Amino acid sequence: MLAMTLLYWLQPWEPSPTVMICTLLAAVLFVRGKRHARVSLARQISFWFGLGALYVVLHTRLDYYFEHEFFMHRAQHLVLHHLGPFFIALAYPGAALRAGIPFKWRQRFVRPVLAARPVRVALDIVMHPVVAVGLFVGLIYFWLFSPIHFIAMLDWRLYRVMNWSMVIDGLLFWWLVLDSRPAPPARLSPGKRVLVVIAAIPAQIVLGAFIFFTPRELYPVYSICGRAFTWLSPIRDQQIGGLLLWIPGSMMSVIGALVALRHWMRLSARGRLQQDRRAGVRAAEGAPPKEGRTLRT
Template sequence: MSLVVPALAWAHAEPVAQQAPGWTLSPGILIPLAFSLLLYVSGAARLFQRAHGGRGLLRRRAMLFAAGWLILAAAVVSPLHEAGESSFTLHMIEHEVLMLVAAPLLVLARPLETMLWAWPGPARKVIGGWVHSSALQSSWRFLSGAVTATLLQAAALWLWHGPILFELALAHDGWHIAQHLSFLISALLFWSAMFHNKRAHGGRGLAVLCLFATSVISGALGALMAFSQSPWYPRYAALGLAPFGLTPVEDQQLAGLLMWIPGGLVHAAAALILLAALLRDSTETISKTPRFPATDPSIRDAGI
């Protein structure tokens, strides 16, 4: 039924004139972006002054943060964001950039550790005490578990791409911001669980399984879109032709292919990288295991 209603809306809708997309300069987006950048730059500057041998690591993390922040800002501020209101394909590209490019780069940069140093000493102690509280630690262990993070990201993907919630996001800026926040936060939790829980929650082996599972979960949603013969979202259907001359159905099918194939490949590639690291760690562990020569008298006398 959810697919029939959008199809009927498309059949009876008149194409809407489209304007060239512009930059999104909403304070609700610009202020958090600017504040996060200010915190990171201030913290990184203070750490760099104090550090000596670890400056190379700080530089690498700063480069990762800069790349992730710039890509995130480009996705939500550049004309790509506004263009997504007239093309589901462009909207999907924005989501993929947020979740598959910006989020893992930001996670690898470990920005919260650096941002903490932007605050004065007394404030750092208060924040540090709060962060290390048992309640927050327990919540973080639960949320950053590989299985929990995988389920949260999958729920965000499937629920927000349902016609009802997606239409709300297209029609209201507040819901649109909530949609992107849920995508970004769930992706940050997911990639944190994949990259930073080497020993906890089952370690890298469980992360590999969750990455492969995510490629299947997101791929299944993309496949449904790619094979659908009717548009899911009335707002896109009412626009008539999407940019590049695509019909609403073709636009949706292309968006589904982007979620299905490139999205699945990113998760599969990350799984293979972690699997290689897991095998390397196993090999190193085996190589460090003590070996007793057969000529050792104690071994020979014991009958081994």
């Protein structure tokens, strides 16, 4: 009985070949790659949890509720933009995913694509700290702008664009913030990674509070199309959705900042920060170390 119930809920409300292919591809590459790249059990659990969470909110019967209740929609985007990408990035699966690609394919396709100037320029732009924060917060505001939200919830094509934009941006943002390496090779120094994720918090709080305290219905599309929970009033539904953005969304950013801070402290303790390495070289050469900060942000 339990198995039948579980299978019922795992059936997609609206089947999507894109979701199935992307999920299966990521899973296969990770399984292949972890044989060659060292991946701890904790990192494996983090990756599978993140990937599984994305699949559940994109390709199960729960999608019906995401389309017919505002607070459920906000819960979906909390997973798509925060929780799922966060745990995938926390697993640092880059080496495993890369190792999962056959060597000839890497040589012939992956490396030329990544080395192409348009791709490098595009990555430099979206990974710039100001742009990264702007996109992370801006996409939330954009898709919650009432007229745009109304259209996105009615047009299945735009609805999928909305969801995929949240997933891709979430992966880029958390990959940038949770990078455990010093800079270089990481794009940002540990201090900047902490500042980037903290900068994303106030705007989420403001928007969540605005939605919560607004006394009128901001998103009538759910009333027009029919609500999944008829016992929940539109205003109460809206308030719960605002709280999900306000509190859990902001808390995920706080947790991200703490993880980035932990990486900063660990790298500093091991002398792997760029300033620390320069000081070590000067000491080895017999030159007196320069005065000033020992941590570069």
